[in-house]
Amino acid sequence: MCGIVGYVGSQEATPIILDGLGRLEYRGYDSAGVAVLQQANIEVRRDVGKLINLRHRVYQQPIHGSIGIGHTRWATHGVPAEHNAHPHVSMNGDFVVVHNGIVENYQELREELTAEGVTFTSETDTEVIVQLVERLAANGVHDLTEAARQTVKHLRGAHAIVLMSRHQPDRLVAIRIGNAGGVAIGVGEQENYVASDMPAILEYTRRMVFLETRQIATITADGITLQTLDGAPVEAVIHNIPYDPVSAVKGEYKHFMQKEIYEQPRSITDTIRGRIDFEHQTVHIPELNLTAERAQSLTRMVTVACGTSYYSGLVGKFFIEHMARLNVEVDYGSEYRYRDPILDANTAVLAITQSGETVDTLAALEEAREKKSLIWSIVNAIGSQAMRVADGYITMNAGPEIGVASTKAFTTSIVDQYLLALYLGQLRGTLKPDVLHRYTQDIARLPNLVGQTLELENHIEELARLFYKASNFLYLGRGINYPIALEGALKLKEISYIHAEGYPAGEMKHGPIALIDEQMPVLAIALKDSVYDKMISQIEQSKARGGKVIAVATEGDEFTSRVTWPKA
Numbered sequence: 335m336c337g338i339v340g341y342v343g344s345q346e347a348t349p350i351i352l353d354g355l356g357r358l359e360y361r362g363y364d365s366a367g368v369a370v371l372q373q374a375n376i377e378v379r380r381d382v383g384k385l386i387n388l389r390h391r392v393y394q395q396p397i398h399g400s401i402g403i404g405h406t407r408w409a410t411h412g413v414p415a416e417h418n419a420h421p422h423v424s425m426n427g428d429f430v431v432v433h434n435g436i437v438e439n440y441q442e443l444r445e446e447l448t449a450e451g452v453t454f455t456s457e458t459d460t461e462v463i464v465q466l467v468e469r470l471a472a473n474g475v476h477d478l479t480e481a482a483r484q485t486v487k488h489l490r491g492a493h494a495i496v497l498m499s500r501h502q503p504d505r506l507v508a509i510r511i512g513n514a515g516g517v518a519i520g521v522g523e524q525e526n527y528v529a530s531d532m533p534a535i536l537e538y539t540r541r542m543v544f545l546e547t548r549q550i551a552t553i554t555a556d557g558i559t560l561q562t563l564d565g566a567p568v569e570a571v572i573h574n575i576p577y578d579p580v581s582a583v584k585g586e587y588k589h590f591m592q593k594e595i596y597e598q599p600r601s602i603t604d605t606i607r608g609r610i611d612f613e614h615q616t617v618h619i620p621e622l623n624l625t626a627e628r629a630q631s632l633t634r635m636v637t638v639a640c641g642t643s644y645y646s647g648l649v650g651k652f653f654i655e656h657m658a659r660l661n662v663e664v665d666y667g668s669e670y671r672y673r674d675p676i677l678d679a680n681t682a683v684l685a686i687t688q689s690g691e692t693v694d695t696l697a698a699l700e701e702a703r704e705k706k707s708l709i710w711s712i713v714n715a716i717g718s719q720a721m722r723v724a725d726g727y728i729t730m731n732a733g734p735e736i737g738v739a740s741t742k743a744f745t746t747s748i749v750d751q752y753l754l755a756l757y758l759g760q761l762r763g764t765l766k767p768d769v770l771h772r773y774t775q776d777i778a779r780l781p782n783l784v785g786q787t788l789e790l791e792n793h794i795e796e797l798a799r800l801f802y803k804a805s806n807f808l809y810l811g812r813g814i815n816y817p818i819a820l821e822g823a824l825k826l827k828e829i830s831y832i833h834a835e836g837y838p839a840g841e842m843k844h845g846p847i848a849l850i851d852e853q854m855p856v857l858a859i860a861l862k863d864s865v866y867d868k869m870i871s872q873i874e875q876s877k878a879r880g881g882k883v884i885a886v887a888t889e890g891d892e893f894t895s896r897v898t899w900p901k902a
């Protein structure tokens with residue numbers, strides 16, 4: 335996962351930044367960098383691999399200055415390269431940036447800037463940000479805060495950005511748009527800090543200001559000025575954070591589950607990052623150790639998993655069958671080994687497991703090994719058993735999942751399967767380049783869309799207040815939304831202790847509809863897709879029996895909002 339640290343004050347910035355990056359090591363990364371203003375110049379040191387490599391480089395070529403920014407980057411495709419590591423400096427060396435998020439429209443911006451004569455030194459999306467800032471400066475926008483504000487108007491997606499300029503050596507500018515991870519500003523005495531994650535700077539101060547979405551902060555040693563992106567002033571509210579390791583990591587959230595729900599845009603970004611080459615529209619998953627020949631020899635895939643990971647596998651089946659034209663069966667790890675499954679060398683067995691240590695899932699892999707099948711795993715815990723025993727693996731890059739109920743591992747493992755489907759489609763020749771292009775563009779939009787969905791929290795809380803006394807709940811969906819309904823029902827059971835069933839909506843008429851009355855709320859996933867009309871008809875049938883229906887609908891779908899209850 336990517337991490338950001340920045341400092342402005344009177345101390346040496348480099349050791350503070352390196353120390354902060356070290357405190358983010360638990361998130362995992364494979365390259366890191368630091369930029370410090372040394373006299374009037376931006377000096378950058380970057381390196382791939384462990385932070386010790388960067389420390390070593392800084393030791394050999396020290397940089398001195400009292401303002402700077404640093405970054406740890408997760409880049410999983412190929413060898414992570416030094417020139418792709420952050421911070422990124424603008425062409426004339428006047429501005430420098432670190433960034434978490436995906437610039438969804440970076441290709442257009444890059445082409446535009448290249449046509450104007452800008453030379454890029456990395457393949458990253460991030461570099462367009464700093465080149466845009468420099469273009470604005472060349473056009474007379476000399477104030478860094480103003481240049482940052484105008485720059486982000488050009489960017490699509492969710493972002494956490496910190497900028498530094500050699501023309502205004504007293505300040506850092508931080509921006510948050512959407513939910514590409516948070517921005518915490520640490521308040522000190524004649525010095526201030528900024529970080530993507532509080533633990534990076536908690537050693538230095540426990541007084542924190544958190545940026546909300548679409549806010550911009552100008553951070554100097556003397557103070558912090560907050561504004562909205564529209565320029566309206568915002569009062570900086572300082573939170574005093576108690577120092578214990580748990581609340582340090584939990585940050586501003588009530589509990590880990592809430593934190594992990596909110597981490598999804600960032601985790602999804604980290605899962606996509608580096609695996610899609612947006613410039614050439616290709617997918618790279620070298621950890622899968624798969625040749626085109628082997629991919630073409632496969633006749634079948636079996637996904638084995640438990641609980642939430644099993645439901646994730648049911649979602650992934652839709653992608654893999656559709657894009658890679660490979661037949662997929664999905665089975666519970668806990669059932670698989672008890673029924674002498676038919677497996678052969680042309681079958682790939684995929685285990686999905688957040689922990690990588692679920693015994694039933696591991697046992698299914700053993701069965702696959704004995705029967706000479708190809709073994710793959712999708713795991714979150716690096717170095718876990720499921721990762722070690724597999725012939726190839728894909729990591730979720732979700733960061734530690736501490737909450738007992740799985741959240742971000744569900745969505746990131748679905749993203750992994752989407753990438754797997756694209757990759758297999760590419761290797762098996764089942765995806766035309768223009769279709770692959772469309773799918774890669776779609777997935778790049780996902781982190782931002784998830785962030786927008788999280789903004790519905792207050793509305794969802796109102797609904798929860800209306801229904802919290804229910805004893806039973808039905809979750810209905812069709813097609814790919816059926817496993818989503820299953821996962822929703824599982825979450826309600828384990829977190830709210832309300833009995834809930836996920837059901838394929840089309841099967842309701844074959845019996846279970848008899849259960850629906852005013853005591854049985856129904857959550858219907860009724861998106862504007864190919865089964866929309868059928869879902870609407872299902873909602874109407876449920877209502878005819880007195881059921882109260884909450885619809886998960888496509889934004890702007892007035893019709894669904896009219897037929898459901900209560901009004902959204």
Ligand code: F6R
Nearest residue numbers: 641642643687688689692739740
């Ligand atoms: C539900 C949940 C569990 C896990 C299951 C598998 O919220 O967390 O159902 O998904 O125990 O765990 P992993 O993915 O670690 O194999």
